[in-house]
Amino acid sequence: MTDLLHTIPDFPTKLYTHLLPSLEKHLITTTDLLTLDALEVAKRAHLPLLDVRRLASHVVAILQCRLGLKTDNAPSYQNAGEGQAGYGSLRKTGKEATTRLSLISTLDPSIDEALGGGIPTSCITEITGESGAGKTQLLLTLLLSAQLPPPDGLSRPTLYISTEHPLPTVRLAQILKNHPVLSSHPSPPSLNRILTLNTPDLESQDHILTYQLPVALARHSVGLVILDSIAANYRAERSSANTPFALATRSAQLVRLGALLRSLSREHNCAVVVANQVADRFAPVSTTSRASASISVGNVFSSSPASTATTSAPAPSVLSLDHQQRFFTGWGAEPSTPSHNLKTPTLGLVWANQITCRIALVKERDYGSAGTGEGEVAVDDIGGAEWNSRRWRRWMRVVFAPWVKGTGERERGVEFEIWSGGARVVNKAAAQSQKAM
Amino acid sequence: MASSDSNNFSSSSPHRLPTVSASQALQNISSTPRRPIPTGLKSLDAFLQGREHEDSSQTVPPVGIPRGEVTEIYGPPGVGKTTLALRDILSVGRISEGEATSDPASVDRYLEKFHHFITPSLPHLLALLAHQSSTFPPTETNLVVVDSISTLFALAFPKTAENASSQQNPIRKSDAGQWASGRRWAVMGDLISKISRLAATKNIAILLTSQTTTRIRSETGAVLHPAISGTGWDTGISTRMVIFRDWVFQASETASSQGEYIPGVRLAGVMKAKGISYEGVGKVVMFVIEKTRLREITVDQTKIRLNGSPVLPATSLKRKRGEIANSQSGDEDPESDREFGWAADDDIRTTEALLE
Numbered sequence: 001m002t003d004l005l006h007t008i009p010d011f012p013t014k015l016y017t018h019l020l021p022s023l024e025k026h027l028i029t030t031t032d033l034l035t036l037d038a039l040e041v042a043k044r045a046h047l048p049l050l051d052v053r054r055l056a057s058h059v060v061a062i063l064q065c066r067l068g069l070k071t072d073n074a075p076s077y078q079n080a081g082e083g084q085a086g087y088g089s090l091r092k093t094g095k096e097a098t099t100r101l102s103l104i105s106t107l108d109p110s111i112d113e114a115l116g117g118g119i120p121t122s123c124i125t126e127i128t129g130e131s132g133a134g135k136t137q138l139l140l141t142l143l144l145s146a147q148l149p150p151p152d153g154l155s156r157p158t159l160y161i162s163t164e165h166p167l168p169t170v171r172l173a174q175i176l177k178n179h180p181v182l183s184s185h186p187s188p189p190s191l192n193r194i195l196t197l198n199t200p201d202l203e204s205q206d207h208i209l210t211y212q213l214p215v216a217l218a219r220h221s222v223g224l225v226i227l228d229s230i231a232a233n234y235r236a237e238r239s240s241a242n243t244p245f246a247l248a249t250r251s252a253q254l255v256r257l258g259a260l261l262r263s264l265s266r267e268h269n270c271a272v273v274v275a276n277q278v279a280d281r282f283a284p285v286s287t288t289s290r291a292s293a294s295i296s297v298g299n300v301f302s303s304s305p306a307s308t309a310t311t312s313a314p315a316p317s318v319l320s321l322d323h324q325q326r327f328f329t330g331w332g333a334e335p336s337t338p339s340h341n342l343k344t345p346t347l348g349l350v351w352a353n354q355i356t357c358r359i360a361l362v363k364e365r366d367y368g369s370a371g372t373g374e375g376e377v378a379v380d381d382i383g384g385a386e387w388n389s390r391r392w393r394r395w396m397r398v399v400f401a402p403w404v405k406g407t408g409e410r411e412r413g414v415e416f417e418i419w420s421g422g423a424r425v426v427n428k429a430a431a432q433s434q435k436a437m
Numbered sequence: 438m439a440s441s442d443s444n445n446f447s448s449s450s451p452h453r454l455p456t457v458s459a460s461q462a463l464q465n466i467s468s469t470p471r472r473p474i475p476t477g478l479k480s481l482d483a484f485l486q487g488r489e490h491e492d493s494s495q496t497v498p499p500v501g502i503p504r505g506e507v508t509e510i511y512g513p514p515g516v517g518k519t520t521l522a523l524r525d526i527l528s529v530g531r532i533s534e535g536e537a538t539s540d541p542a543s544v545d546r547y548l549e550k551f552h553h554f555i556t557p558s559l560p561h562l563l564a565l566l567a568h569q570s571s572t573f574p575p576t577e578t579n580l581v582v583v584d585s586i587s588t589l590f591a592l593a594f595p596k597t598a599e600n601a602s603s604q605q606n607p608i609r610k611s612d613a614g615q616w617a618s619g620r621r622w623a624v625m626g627d628l629i630s631k632i633s634r635l636a637a638t639k640n641i642a643i644l645l646t647s648q649t650t651t652r653i654r655s656e657t658g659a660v661l662h663p664a665i666s667g668t669g670w671d672t673g674i675s676t677r678m679v680i681f682r683d684w685v686f687q688a689s690e691t692a693s694s695q696g697e698y699i700p701g702v703r704l705a706g707v708m709k710a711k712g713i714s715y716e717g718v719g720k721v722v723m724f725v726i727e728k729t730r731l732r733e734i735t736v737d738q739t740k741i742r743l744n745g746s747p748v749l750p751a752t753s754l755k756r757k758r759g760e761i762a763n764s765q766s767g768d769e770d771p772e773s774d775r776e777f778g779w780a781a782d783d784d785i786r787t788t789e790a791l792l793e
Contacts, residue, residue, distance in 0.1 A: 003593075007560045027617035031593050034563040035627045044616070063564035067554055069572045090561070094551030252595030259592050263557050318718065319681055321651050321659035327682040328515045335684045335698055352514045353588075353648045353664075400515025405728065406701075 004030050008062050016055050022047055033059060066090050101403065104224060104271055105152040106138065107145050107181050110425040111396060114414045115359070116404025121154070121223070121271045124261050124354065125401075126230075128276040128330065128345040129361030134394050134418055135275045138361070139226050140172050141422040142273060144182055146224040147189035152181070156223030156270075157193040159216060163205065163232040167196045179421035195220060202233040206253075209260060217268045225264070229275040230257075231346040251350045258354025274355070278343035281331065321349070328352055330360030330399035357401035362413065363394045393426075394418070473501035474580055474642050475528045476521060477731045478705070481722040485676055487711035501528075503711070504579070504642045507633045507673055511587075511647040511663040512680035517703050517726050518646040521680065522582045524731055525644060526551065529580045559593035559624075562586070567631040574635070580642045581635075587647040587664035594621040626669030633673045645674075677709040679718055685734070701725045702734060 004011055004020075007030050013020060023033075026045045033041060038053040045052070068091030103118035112118050119125050119142060127135050143160055146153040160167050172191060176182050182189060195216065199205035216222065234250060265272045326332035329352075331342045345352070345360075352358070397413030398406045407413045415426045475482050482500035485508070502508050502525060510518050552575065556562040562583070565573060574581060636643045649661040661681070671677075681704055687697040702725055706718030723734040 003558075003560075007558045026613045029593070029617075029620075030558075030560045031563065031624055032617075032620060034560050034567070035624050044613075059560070060564050060568050063561055064568070064570055064573075067556070067561065067565050067573075069565070069570045090555040090557070092553040092555070094548030094553065095545070096553070255591045255595060259557070259588070266555065266557075318683055319661045319679065321661060323683070324513045324661055324681055328513050333682075334700070335686075349513070349649065349651060353591075355514075358515065402519050405726070406515065 004059070008059070008066075011059070011062065015058075016051075019045075019047055019051055019055055030059060102150065102154060102269075104142055104146045104154060105148075107141055107152065107179060107422065108416070108424045110414055111416060111423070114396065114398055114404075114407060116398075116401065119224075119271050119273055120357075120403060121269050122266050123356035124258065124265065124272045124274065125357040125359065126274050126276050126345070126355045127359045127361065128278055130278055130343065130363055132392070133361035133363040134396075134416065134423055135361055136168070136228060137418050137423045138396075139228055139273060139275060140168070140175055141179070142224060143172065143194050143226065144176055144179075144189040146271070147193050148182075148185060149187065153189075154223035154270075157195060157220050158224040159195045159197070159213075159220075159222045159226065161197045161199060161208070161213075161225065161227045163199050163227070163229055166198060167194070174420055175422045178419075182421075195222070199233065201236070202253075205233050209257065214264060217264060217270060222268065222270055224271045224273065225261075227261075227272070227274040229277055230351075231277045234347060235277070254347060254350045254354065258351070262354075276345045276347065276351075278331075278345050281325075281329075281342040281344040325349070328358070328400060330358060330397065331362075357403075358399040359401075360397050360399050360413075361394060362397065363392045365392060472499050473503050474525050475499070475501035477524050477528060478722055478724050478733045480733060481678075481705055481707070481724075484707040484720045484722065485678070485710055487713060502580075502642045502644060503676060505637050505640045506675040507629070507636055507643045507645065508676040508678070509645045509647055509663070509674045510678055510680060511649055513649050513661055513682075516680045516682060518680060519584055520726055521705075521731070522584055522644055522646055525580060526582060556589065559589040562589055563628065566635060567628060574639060574641060578639065578641050580644065582644045583646070585646045585648055590621070590625070590665055591648075593624075622667055622669060625665060625667055626673075629670050629673030633675075674709065675712050676707070679706045679708055680704070681706070681718070685723060699725075699734065 002024065005013070022045045023041075028041055028045055033052075033056050038056050039049055041047075041056070042049040042052040066089070068089050101120050101122075103116075103120050105112055105118045106115065127138060129135050139160075143158045146156065146158045149155045169191065172194070176189065176191070197208055197212070197216075199208050213225070217225070234253075261272045261274075264270070325344065326342075329342075329344050331344065345358070393415060394417065395413035395415050397411070398404060400406050416423050417426045473482070473486060476485070479500075482502075485502055486500040488500065510521060512518050554565060556565060566581075566583075632643055632645075635641065648664045650664045651659040652662040654660050663677075663679075683702065683704055685699045685702040685704075687699060702723050704718075704721050704723050706721045708715055708717075708719040710719075724731050725734065726732075
């Protein structure tokens with residue numbers, strides 16, 4: 001029954017102190033309580049039937065109240081229907097469900113446009129890319145812009161959880177000073193309103209996220225939580241243990257982490273943005289020899305002799321992870337992509353299943369304009385010597401997102417550069433031509 | 438309260454199918470509008486009803502996602518499961534493409550018929566779907582969408598971790614531990630039977646979306662697999678489709694060249710329709726997601742060439758490749774050949790739409 005308080009945090013356990021230890025000992029979960037007959041639970045845990053039945057119906061009553069199914073609270077369970085502050089009703093009308101999307105701007109119109117307006121609250125957004133691709137730069141801008149009043153931001157403080165390096169405050173101040181929107185704003189964002197946390201290892205990360213983060217969110221009414229980066233602690237831990245046990249544990253941890261972040265973002269209506277690292281992907285040895293048409297289409301399934309001739313390849317191979325992950329990792333979606341330079345965001349499919357939106361930042365060494373056809377790189381307006389982006393070109397693309405169309409695999413995405421004021425789109429003309437596509 | 442404690446799973450259920458005579462049933466088919474819910478893709482609608490292809494004649498009954506049954510969609514992240522589900526919700530409201538933007542009043546009227554439930558955990562979902570409630574489903578509900586159901590199972594049963602920890606924690610070895618580890622399958626079976634009963638008694642189309650996990654097959658390597666599966670679950674699902682991506686080319690005149698690549702194509706494979714399973718990924722429909730609609734790509738094999746997935750290296754390389762992937766990227770988990778990464782979704786939510 002350890003999960004009872006996770007499911008219903010304010011459950012009046014005092015009424016059932018005589019039941020819970022035994023249920024605990026017999027590993028009976030809340031789910032079991034709701035699916036099994038009370039008789040079976042009672043037999044298993046050696047408890048009186050009527051008490052178990054009362055507990056089960058109490059749990060159901062509270063859950064159904066939370067879900068907005070019962071309007072009249074049963075008098076016998078006084079606190080059943082009173083949602084705590086922060087636990088909004090789990091039921092929404094269609095109108096509420098469609099109007100709640102508020103966005104945090106990246107302060108660049110073209111990047112915002114590709115994102116469908118910005119980073120939305122109430123869900124997990126992942127920004128992934130190689131080191132130096134501009135993840136942190138984009139995140140820093142968000143830390144500031146979220147403090148702006150709508151439509152640019154949320155007028156709320158922000159929280160930065162770092163696992164790798166502390167918050168680069170000097171850089172933050174520089175962005176604040178140099179970005180035209182931020183510096184000229186009547187109510188400029190302040191570094192005072194950026195909270196930071198440092199989680200050096202997985203254990204403290206777990207503890208901080210589970211117990212301290214919810215408190216901090218509620219107390220400061222934080223509008224944006226940034227976790228930079230999600231993978232660092234997991235990768236550090238994993239180097240030692242690569243056994244099935246370790247992998248299984250990690251998978252369960254990721255599922256739990258995803259659920260935790262999701263519920264926090266929903267309860268506090270804040271945006272959760274995580275940075276993720278990438279690793280090289282090992283492409284299959286021969287990508288040239290493919291099974292041609294291993295599946296056939298629809299109504300020609302049996303009629304076309306050509307299709308029956310090619311069914312020798314195992315049919316589900318089109319669903320192989322190696323092939324499908326080209327489309328959700330952000331690298332390799334186009335058939336002509338060279339197979340050598342592919343990246344895969346870390347933490348795998350388990351984590352990809354947890355996130356709402358994935359944004360990939362791609363950087364490539366600039367070999368002149370060869371092969372790009374997008375004209376020259378604008379290098380003349382680079383802010384400072386330390387932000388010299390002359391040798392690298394960067395693109396941002398939306399891999400998947402429920403509220404905006406992903407960047408097509410034909411397009412490279414929005415090209416941006418790092419300057420003293422954060423991240424901005426490089427070339428207006430290039431941005432225009434991509435819009436036309 | 439007394440009423441709600443008598444409806445645990447195994448107890449005698451208040452849902453009972455009313456008796457209908459065969460002649461009455463026949464009449465019902467022709468008279469009452471048991472209209473399936475169109476997905477916006479005509480061929481897909483036909484396949485979902487077990488038809489071979491779209492039939493343009495007017496006499497055939499309408500097609501789409503069947504009422505009174507459970508339909509499952511699964512696929513990798515970002516492939517369009519939620520989009521397809523939302524599209525179905527729209528077609529329940531009979532809002533045709535473009536109409537939604539033109540008349541704000543009709544949008545409001547439509548939204549009144551739409552209810553959104555958030556179920557952060559499996560007990561929440563059970564309380565919603567499996568326990569009788571006078572207010573759920575609201576009267577005249579036509580479609581219930583659960584997006585995504587696998588998330589909740591992943592959270593409620595961190596299966597592999599628990600099994601693996603049995604070596605360390607002595608209590609797991611006990612009778613109670615063994616019982617608890619088998620609960621996942623039992624709950625799965627119970628839930629699906631409750632859901633399908635809900636669909637049947639209220640004549641609701643229930644649409645579940647599910648994430649994917651990987652399974653290792655010796656000949657093909659890691660293959661995506663629905664995150665929830667099992668004999669009990671599969672029998673409760675009468676229609677199942679997979680959505681996936683592939684490279685689709687507009688075939689050119691010369692056989693040697695690749696032809697023009699069509700970006701963004703999704704393939705929906707109906708693997709099971711009306712209780713009948715098909716081989717492989719089943720009957721496939723190709724479509725692209727556009728701003729306001731799903732557009733089907735007409736299937737004409739002389740014009741379109743599919744590019745099957747890359748052939749994986751020989752079996753001998755398998756293990757090696759898996760180890761590399763593990764040590765480097767934390768990619769997938771080849772060691773566990775059961776569902777290891779069975780996991781979750783962007784957003785756990787239960788949506789439920791109802792109509793006129």
